[in-house]
Amino acid sequence: xxxxxxxxxxxxKIALPVEGMTCASCVARVxxxxxxxAGVKNVxxxxxxxxxxxxxxxxxxxxxxxxxxxxxxxxxxxNIENKTSGLTGVESQTEKAxxxxxxxxxxxxxLSVVLTIxxxxxxxxxxxxxxxxxxxxxxxxxxxLLLIFTTPVVFISGKRFYLSFWNNLTHLTxxxxxxxxxxxxxxxxxxxxxxxxxxxxxKFGINxxxxxxxxxxxxxxxxxxxxxxxxAKSKTNSAIQKxxxxxxxxxxxxxxxxxxxxxxxxxxxxxxxxxxxxxKIPADGIIVNGSSVVDESMxxxxxxxxxxxKGTKVIGGTINKTGSFEFExxxxxxxxxxxxxxxxxxxxxxxxxxxQNLADKVSSIFVPVVILIATLxxxxxxxxxxxxxxxxxxxxxxxxxxxxxxxxxxxxxxxAIMVGTGKGAQQGILIKNGESLEVTHKISTIIFDxxxxxxxxxxxxxxxxxxxxSEVELLRITASLESKSEHPLGxxxxxxxxxxNILLLKVENFDSATGKGVKAQIEGKTIKAGSxxxxxxxxxxxxxxxxxxxxxxxHSTTTIYVAIDDNLEGIVLLEDxxxxxxxxxxxxxKEMEIKTVMxxxxxxxxxxxxxxxxxxDSFEAEVLPGDKAAVVxxxxxxxxxxxxxxxxxxxxxxxxxxxxxxAIGNGTDIxxxxxxxxxxxxxxxxxxxxxxxxxxxxxxxxxxxxxxxxYNTLGIPLAALGLLNPVFAALAMSFSSVSVISNSLRxxxxxxxx
Numbered sequence: 001x002x003x004x005x006x007x008x009x010x011x012x013k014i015a016l017p018v019e020g021m022t023c024a025s026c027v028a029r030v031x032x033x034x035x036x037x038a039g040v041k042n043v044x045x046x047x048x049x050x051x052x053x054x055x056x057x058x059x060x061x062x063x064x065x066x067x068x069x070x071x072x073x074x075x076x077x078x079n080i081e082n083k084t085s086g087l088t089g090v091e092s093q094t095e096k097a098x099x100x101x102x103x104x105x106x107x108x109x110x111l112s113v114v115l116t117i118x119x120x121x122x123x124x125x126x127x128x129x130x131x132x133x134x135x136x137x138x139x140x141x142x143x144x145l146l147l148i149f150t151t152p153v154v155f156i157s158g159k160r161f162y163l164s165f166w167n168n169l170t171h172l173t174x175x176x177x178x179x180x181x182x183x184x185x186x187x188x189x190x191x192x193x194x195x196x197x198x199x200x201x202x203k204f205g206i207n208x209x210x211x212x213x214x215x216x217x218x219x220x221x222x223x224x225x226x227x228x229x230x231x232a233k234s235k236t237n238s239a240i241q242k243x244x245x246x247x248x249x250x251x252x253x254x255x256x257x258x259x260x261x262x263x264x265x266x267x268x269x270x271x272x273x274x275x276x277x278x279x280k281i282p283a284d285g286i287i288v289n290g291s292s293v294v295d296e297s298m299x300x301x302x303x304x305x306x307x308x309x310k311g312t313k314v315i316g317g318t319i320n321k322t323g324s325f326e327f328e329x330x331x332x333x334x335x336x337x338x339x340x341x342x343x344x345x346x347x348x349x350x351x352x353x354x355x356q357n358l359a360d361k362v363s364s365i366f367v368p369v370v371i372l373i374a375t376l377x378x379x380x381x382x383x384x385x386x387x388x389x390x391x392x393x394x395x396x397x398x399x400x401x402x403x404x405x406x407x408x409x410x411x412x413x414x415x416a417i418m419v420g421t422g423k424g425a426q427q428g429i430l431i432k433n434g435e436s437l438e439v440t441h442k443i444s445t446i447i448f449d450x451x452x453x454x455x456x457x458x459x460x461x462x463x464x465x466x467x468x469x470s471e472v473e474l475l476r477i478t479a480s481l482e483s484k485s486e487h488p489l490g491x492x493x494x495x496x497x498x499x500x501n502i503l504l505l506k507v508e509n510f511d512s513a514t515g516k517g518v519k520a521q522i523e524g525k526t527i528k529a530g531s532x533x534x535x536x537x538x539x540x541x542x543x544x545x546x547x548x549x550x551x552x553x554x555h556s557t558t559t560i561y562v563a564i565d566d567n568l569e570g571i572v573l574l575e576d577x578x579x580x581x582x583x584x585x586x587x588x589x590k591e592m593e594i595k596t597v598m599x600x601x602x603x604x605x606x607x608x609x610x611x612x613x614x615x616x617d618s619f620e621a622e623v624l625p626g627d628k629a630a631v632v633x634x635x636x637x638x639x640x641x642x643x644x645x646x647x648x649x650x651x652x653x654x655x656x657x658x659x660x661x662x663a664i665g666n667g668t669d670i671x672x673x674x675x676x677x678x679x680x681x682x683x684x685x686x687x688x689x690x691x692x693x694x695x696x697x698x699x700x701x702x703x704x705x706x707x708x709x710x711y712n713t714l715g716i717p718l719a720a721l722g723l724l725n726p727v728f729a730a731l732a733m734s735f736s737s738v739s740v741i742s743n744s745l746r747x748x749x750x751x752x753x754x
Contacts, residue, residue: 011041014063015053015350017078017097018045018070020164023176024410025367026075028360033073037066044352048233048414048741050098052077053350074164074171102230109223112157116216119149123213143195146212154188158219174367176405182371183401183726184218187211190394209391211398211726218402218730225734229407232741236418238748240349243342243425246298246317251282254326271329275320283316283329284336290325294318299337300428300665300680344430344678348421349414353434355701356413359708366409370716374400377720392722399719403729404712408736412704415744420697423747428665428680429690436676440660440694442641443594446687447632447654449646450600450607451488451576453664454614454684457647459489459558459576461496465548466570472502474570478562480505481527485518489560492574515601515624515650528563531603533622535561535568542568557609558602578613585684586615592691595640599623599631599654625650629657645687662687689752696750704740711736 021030027045030052034043039060045052054066067077078097122142137145154162158180165181168174191210193200253262254272264282267273272288275281281294291309296318305321308314314327317338333339377400381393417434424431431437448454466474479497482490484507497504510520517530519538528538535542540563548571560572586596598619600607607621620631628644632654635642644651644658652674655661663675664682679686715732718724724732 010057010059011055012058013053013055015051015346017050018052019076019078019097020167021045021047021050021075022164023047023405023407024359024362025175027410029073029173029175030070030075031360033069033075034066037061037069040066044350046350046352046414046418047410048236048418049350051350053347072171074167074173098230098234102227105223105227105230108157108160109220109227112153112216112220112223115149115153115157116213116220119146119153119213119216122146122149140195140198143191143198143210143212146210147192147195150188150191150212150216153216153219154184157223158184161219161222174371176367176407178367179370179401179405180218180222182374183398184215187394187398187726188215191215211394214395214398214726217727218398221727221730221734222402222405225407225737228734228738229411229741232738232745233415235745235748236415236422236741238422240342240345240422243298243317243338243345246280246338248280248282252276267329267332269329269332272326273329274324274326275314276324277320277322279320281314281316281318281320281327284331284338285314285327285329287312287314287325287327290323292323292325293321295321299341341425341430344432345421345425348431348433348437349418351417351433351435353413353417353438353701355438355698355705356434359409359412359705362409362709366404366712370401370404373404373716373720381722395726396719396722398726399722399724399729400716402726402733403715403719403724405733407733408704408708408711408740411737411740411744412708413701415741416697416700416704416747419744419747420693420700423750423752424690424693427686427689427693427752429686429693429752430665430678430680431690431693432676432678436660437694437697439641440643440677440691441698443643443660443691445595445597445635445640446589446643446645447597447599447628447635447658448616448684449628449644449651449654450598450602450610452647452682453645454582454598454610454616455576455578457488457576457682459492459574461493461572462557462575463573464570465573467544467548468569472500474562474572475500476502476505477522477527477564478529478560478570478572480507480522481510481518481520481529483507484510484520485512487518489558489574490518493560493572515626526565528566529560529572531601531622532559532561535563538563538566540566540568544568558606576610578610579682579684581683581685582614585688588685588688589691590615590617592688594691597631597635599628601625626653628654632657643687645684647682662690685753693750693752696752697747700744700747704743707743708736708740 018030021027024047027047030045031043034040034052034054037056039057040054041057042055043052056066070077122145161177161181162185164175164177168178191212194210247264250261250263251267252259252274253267254274259274267283273282273285287308287310289310293305294308294314295305296315299315299318308325315338316336334343374397378393378397381396385392417437420437421431451457464471464474475497479494479502482493483504505522508521510518512518513530513534517528517534519526519528528535528540532542545568548568558574558576560574561568562570562572589596596617598607598611598616600619600621601623602621604621607619611619623631628651632642632644636659642658643660643662644654645662645664646655647664655663655674660677661675662677662679665678665680677690715724715729719729
């Protein structure tokens with residue numbers, strides 16, 4: 001359940017890049033170091049995004065204090081930056097750092113591979129006497145050559161592992177780099193001693209084999225794995241990169257009567273921007289001149305272009321198709337729709353799903369346990385084969401350390417979350433966090449608000465009934481009263497009256513009863529309009545109800561009852577058409593065995609008509625706005641996982657109360673803020689798509705976690721028993737991370753709309 005939280009203006013939420021975070025164990029330590037800081041309310045580190053999200057009370061602590069604790073744990077927080085800086089064409093510091101890291105990684109890998117090739121040739125050649133006879137070197141001299149070739153691999157290409165190991169050691173911690181450093185470092189030091197002092201080795205009768213090839217190949221393979229991992233990880237973030245590229249770099253602006261070209265970061269609010277056919281719209285705004293058709297599919301997922309005329313809103317990043325127009329800028333950068341979408345996706349990608357908790361618990365103790373197992377392996381093999389102390393014992397010790405690196409475990413969940421939320425954004429489904437993504441696949445009941453959700457939300461007057469007043473007179477009185485109301489039904493009545501050129505009357509002492517009705521004084525008479533229940537509560541005489549309806553029961557439409565001086569004088573009937581995709585969406589949900597419920601303030605028969613037309617399982621009529629959250633709670637008490645779908649201000653409490661709040665993107669800001677998932681379109685079929693995406697993402701996460709756990713569970717015993725060569729251990733370890741990311745990337749091809 002989302003839960004209702006008290007707003008605290010002192011609470012600040014930021015997301016920062018983290019340097020030195022390389023495996024699942026690092027994630028746990030970074031979180032622990034930040035969580036212990038006084039005033040920190042919540043913290044979530046993401047290995048795939050290499051970032052940490054922190055929520056803290058600025059009155060109690062500050063960023064410097066948090067940074068200090070992170071540094072004490074052996075890591076470094078990056079600088080705060082504008083997350084949507086890419087919208088202005090300015091490359092972020094994080095992106096620059098990632099490019100520098102990848103360049104350095106490529107150089108280290110290249111050097112390592114170039115030197116590892118001759119090391120392998122020399123080492124393998126030593127197995128054949130004919131090869132040795134071709135060389136003017138003795139075995140001891142070849143070992144020294146191997147030492148010369150291997151040293152740059154260790155101290156230049158592999159420098160990152162040893163520096164990290166030393167840093168961890170000074171903080172009495174360990175991570176994946178520690179395992180690599182201990183394993184390869186032990187083999188390198190023993191091989192170096194053997195090469196430089198062979199006579200000492202011979203004197204003690206210890207095996208004189210060297211393991212330079214093992215060291216070089218392991219470092220090369222792990223660097224190759226990291227290189228492939230970085231390439232794959234960059235694809236997990238492709239959704240945000242695509243969103244950022246939607247914003248054009250320049251715009252044509254009218255200033256001082258002239259059209260000039262400006263960079264996006266030079267634009268200002270209220271600037272008049274000229275958009276020509278085929279051009280990208282650079283910011284959010286309102287059209288002041290001209291008209292066109294705009295492709296908004298990249299923002300909303302809706303493939304059909306939208307007509308735009310004077311006074312309508314345009315969204316930055318969308319594409320103008322035919323005509324040309326001018327618009328006034330209303331929002332830029334992070335305040336624009338595109339900027340908010342990017343922020344929402346970034347926040348979601350940096351969040352953590354509950355399913356990751358098990359992996360986090362395992363990772364927190366994983367590395368120390370592995371070092372202990374590796375040490376026991378060395379001791380046991382030494383006891384088993386004392387004469388081969390630095391043969392079997394050393395090899396198996398290194399194998400255990402290398403095979404056990406918990407990278408795959410740390411990447412299993414966040415990579416899938418990143419790709420899943422990114423894919424959702426491309427489909428017009430904005431998922432706010434990993435928890436919402438996970439809970440969505442468990443939904444057993446979906447509660448829909450009717451107006452604006454199942455129906456178009458644009459009711460039209462269909463009939464006016466009165467036996468004392470003319471249609472025009474009743475409409476004039478009712479429209480005048482409703483002109484002071486902000487209710488969609490009231491707006492529909494006013495609009496209908498204006499279309500008929502009816503002049504409205506002066507309204508005095510207006511009062512509204514939320515969800516029930518309105519009343520006021522008009523030309524000295526008391527006018528009341530609303531539900532039948534409202535009029536009864538107000539003491540209105542409704543004896544002529546049946547006569548007015550010309551039937552024994554009310555029509556199955558939305559009904560507004562109108563009273564003058566406490567006598568029922570007329571009825572206004574309104575109809576709200578159902579959205580084209582609603583019945584299809586409900587049918588799909590039924591096929592998924594999800595119960596559907598509809599809530600409405602309409603009368604019973606009007607509600608029943610829409611429910612039957614849509615195929616809804618059950619409905620509740622005449623529900624007051626404040627009672628919607630209670631209905632959600634009622635279903636939750638029956639152990640249902642409840643989603644609430646709505647678009648209005650009065651839906652916000654129910655959206656918050658639900659396990660998953662789903663807001664229609666064309667609804668109000670408060671509904672969108674209260675929801676866990678935002679649908680950029682009003683089409684309910686996107687609710688089905690969101691559930692399908694959640695199911696697929698969770699399936700991928702479970703696959704990733706299964707293989708990550710199985711990989712370590714099987715790999716460590718095999719290595720300890722001497723059945724796994726360190727080179728194959730390094731190969732398996734490197735590609736385990738790549739396989740997890742590759743599996744997550746399969747989500748990019750998933751189409752939840754099918």
